Amino acid sequence: MSSTVTAPSLTDKLVASRAASTALATATTAVKDQALRAVAAALRAGTDTIVAANHEDLVAGEDGGLSSGLLDRLRLDAARIDALAAAVEHVVGLPDPVGDLVRGSRLPNGLQLTQVRVPFGVVGAIYEARPNVTVDIAALALKSGNAVVLRGGSAAQRTNAELVERIRGAVASVGLPADLVQTIDEFGRQGATDLMRARGLVDVLVPRGSASLIQTVVTESQVPVIETGAGVVHVFLDASAPLERSVDIVLNSKVQRPSVCNALETLLVHERAAERLLPVLADRLRAAGVTLRGDDATRTIVPGVLRATEADWATESMDLDLSIRVVPDVDAAMAHIARWSTHHTESIVTDDVDTAERFLAEVDSAVVMANASTRFTDGGEFGFGAEVGISTQKLHARGPMGLPELTSTKWIVRGHGQIRG
C-alpha cells in the first residue's frame, strides 16, 4: 500500500520526479513499451486489491452523499480494470514521438541545425474522482517520456493510491525509476495549490474535469497550463441546408453522447430555412428526449419551446438540453458564435461552397467543420490513437491532443568550430 506514513514533502516528491524524468528522457521506445506492458499486467494481477480499495472509496462516497453519476464514474470492477489494462496495452502500439525530427537545415556556415521532439520532463495532472484518468495519463506520460505527478479527486484517494502503487511497481520491474509516476493526493487541497506554484519543477499542468476545476487551475497556476475542456458547441443550419443532412447532424451532435464536451449545445438556424427545418427537427429531438429552449422566432415556429435566456447561450448543459436561435444570415451566426462559444467546435450545414468556406475561414475555434457532426472532435476519431484531452487554448496545442502534444522540442546544432563573425 502507499507509503504516506513516512511521507516526503511535496517538494521532495517533485524533485524526485525531475530526477526520474531525466532517466526516462533517453529511454528507448522498447523499454517504455516493456514498462507499459508490465503496468497492464500489474493492473490485472492487482484486480482484487484495487477493487477492495475502490470499495472503501465508494462506501465513503455514499456516506458523503456523492451523486449516483459520480459514484458510477468512481466505480471499478474486474471488467473495468481489464479495460484500463487494455487501454494501456493500446498505448504500446502508438508511435513514440520522442526523437522525431521536426525541422532541419544546413546553415550557410556549415552548421547542421535540427529540431527534435523531446519530453516536457515533468507533467502535472489535476483531475476529479475518475480513477481511469490516473491510468490513462500515466500511460500516455510514460510513452511520451514524461514523469507524471497526479492529483486526483479526494473521493478516489484510496483507489488512486492502489493504482499508483501497482503502476510504480511495474515501472520499477523493468529497471525504470518508480518515481516516474507519483500521486500527491495525500497533501489534499494544499497539494494542488503547491503543484500550481511549482514552476521550474513541473513543466506543464493539464487540468481535466469540470469547468470550475479548469478555471481554477488556469487562473491560479504559475506553471504553464494546457487548458482543456468546456464546449459550448454550435451547429449552424444555413439557408441551403438539406433537411435530412440537417436532422442527421443535429441529432448525432446532440444526443449520441450528450455528456461530453463535443456535444451540441446551441443550434443556429438561418431565417430562410427555419420554417422548413425546425418543425421536423423539433419532433425528432423531442422524440430523443431533448428539452428545447429558443428565441421568439423559434417559439413562433415550434409551439411549446421554452424561452431561451442569455444564460442558455453561455451554458454547456452536458445533458439533453438544446438552445435554438434563428439568425438572419451567416454573419449573424458567426457573431453569435464569436460572442458565446468556448471556441471548441462549430459546424455549418450548407449546400453553398462559398458560405462553407467563409465559415471555415472566419470562425475562430479549435475545430471548425462543414457538413459533419461535432462529435468527431476527438483524438480517436482524428486518428491519434489516444487522446490526452481537447485543448481550447491557442498556445502549444489546439483541439484534440495526441502524444506529440505531450512533448516539447529542442534545437541541436552540430559544428566543427564555427564562431560568429
Place this chain on the structure above:
Amino acid sequence: MSSTVTAPSLTDKLVASRAASTALATATTAVKDQALRAVAAALRAGTDTIVAANHEDLVAGEDGGLSSGLLDRLRLDAARIDALAAAVEHVVGLPDPVGDLVRGSRLPNGLQLTQVRVPFGVVGAIYEARPNVTVDIAALALKSGNAVVLRGGSAAQRTNAELVERIRGAVASVGLPADLVQTIDEFGRQGATDLMRARGLVDVLVPRGSASLIQTVVTESQVPVIETGAGVVHVFLDASAPLERSVDIVLNSKVQRPSVCNALETLLVHERAAERLLPVLADRLRAAGVTLRGDDATRTIVPGVLRATEADWATESMDLDLSIRVVPDVDAAMAHIARWSTHHTESIVTDDVDTAERFLAEVDSAVVMANASTRFTDGGEFGFGAEVGISTQKLHARGPMGLPELTSTKWIVRGHGQIRG
C-alpha cells in the same frame, strides 16, 4: 499626438483589439505587406516629431537619473529611425505563416482533416524603455495576422505614443483597423497588471526585458505567457577539446557581445584538459578584458583568478565576467548544467563523437551545440529572418522564435453529412 485625454478604458481597448484582429485574420499577405510598407514610410516621414517626442523622454530620463546605458537604448535619431523602418521593410520579405498547412489526412469515413496555421488573435507585449521593441513587435504581429497591445516602459512613453500613432495611421491608410496596434502605456503599472489578467481578451503575452520583468509576468499572468530570456549559458571543454577551437569558441561566446542572452557565463573544463587549456584561455580572455572567477582547481592552475561562489554559477552577468569550474568528467559537467543553467544554450567542445552525442541528447536546454559558439542561438542566425525572442519555456515554442511561433493552429473538417456511429 496620442488621444489619452478622452481615453477609453483598458477593457474598451482590448475589446477593440479583438474586433480588429478578426479583420486581420483573413487579410491577404498582399494587404499586410502593404500595411508594413506604409508603416516604414510613416516612420521615416515622422522622423522630426518622433525625435522631438524622444527628446522629451530623454530629458525626463536624465532628470530622473536613468543610467547612460538605458538612455542610449531609449535614444532615437534619424539614423536609428531609418534602421527601424528598414527592419519593418525586411518583415515584408518574410514568408507569411498564416494559412500554412501543418498536417492533413483523409479519415476512413471520408472526412477531410486539415490543420492550418491561424493567428493567435491578440498578442500582448510587456517590455522596457526600448522604443525599437515597439516597432519590431508591431511589425511581426501584423505580418503574422495578430493585433498587438503594447505596454512599454514608462520612460519611453512619449516616444512610444508617437511611434504608435504613426503606425496606426499607416495601418488605417491601407484600410485595416487602426486598433490592430494599441499602446496601454497611459494606464501605468495598473495597466500591465490588468493586461496580465485579461484572459479571454488577450491570447498570449510576450514579456521582453530584464529577468525580473519576465519573472513578474510569468508569476502573475493569467494569460498564457511565452517566457523569453535569461541565459546562464555554459561551454564545456571536454578532455579531447582542441586548444585552438576551444579558444575560438570560448572567446567568441564570451566577448563578441557580452550583453546578450546567448553570451557565455560559465566555462566548464574537464580536469584532464584543464592544465593544457586554461593558461592560454585565461591569457586570451584577460587580454579581451574579461574578469575571471573560478573554483579552487582553476585558481591553482591560473594565478590571480577570483574565487567563484554559488552566486556566480547562478548569475547572468551580461558583462565581461566569466566563471570557470574544473569538473572530473562529462557527467559532472552535465550535472552542473542541470543544477545552474537557465536551459537557454549549452555547447560542448570535443573531438569525441560519443561524448558529443551524449551531451546533445542528455542536456535539456532550448539549444544544445557541439563545437559551435553559443552566439549562434539567434533567430537571424537560424535563418528565420527575424526574431520574436528566445523562448526558455517548453510549452509552444522553445529557443529562437520566428513568425510561425506567433501563430496557433485550427483544425478544419470537411464532410458531406458524416455522423458518428
